[in-house]
Amino acid sequence: MNKRLHSSSGSAAAAGGERGFSLLKLLVGLALAGFILFNGGLVMYAYYTNSKVQHCFDGLVGNSRMAHADAAVVRNRLNELMSTQYIDAGDLPQAFFDHLNIRANGDMLEISSHYGVTVWPLGKVQAVDADGSYDPDALTGMDRWRDKARIDLEFEPYAISSAASPASTSAGGS
Secondary structure, three states: OOOOOOOOOOOOOOHHHOOOHHHHHHHHHHHHHHHHHHHHHHHHHHHHHHHHHHHHHHHHHHHOOOOOHHHHHHHHHHHHHHHOOOOOOOOOOHHHHHEEEEEEEEEEEEEEEOOOEEEEEOOHHHHHHOOOOOOOHHOOHHHHHHHOEEEEEEEOOOOOOOOOOOOHHHHOOO
8 A cells, every 4th residue: 555645636746755856956957067168168269279370370381472481471471360360469378479480491381389278177276386386296175176177288280381382283284
């Protein structure tokens, strides 16, 4: 025999046995989804900025006028293209500009750089030295979690023009 108590309407809710909607579950789920989407957006923004930089590099080496230009002209044109692509100076770390290498030799143009971006899902580590570094083994509390959750991304945009011009390869026939 069923020992559950039922109200006169036969509803299990009146007996306190409801197992459905919970506002707490909803809020926890929304907070988790928001956290994932926000941090995914930070990571995707870093990849999106890198793809815009790569398009700038490809545009420069694909331009026939830039193939014969010197490195200073290419560097100025790169700054113009970056502003056209809506890449601000703050979007890229200083390491990008420090490692920017432009080589121009006759018909060949090579542009490269490498840089790293760190995404801090739980915020930056608070216990840092005067120069901004920290010892991961000496971290305590929430700083330990912040260090473990960080995401380090490395990017190496690179483009090189072909040594042969398109006119010389198409004139040769098959």
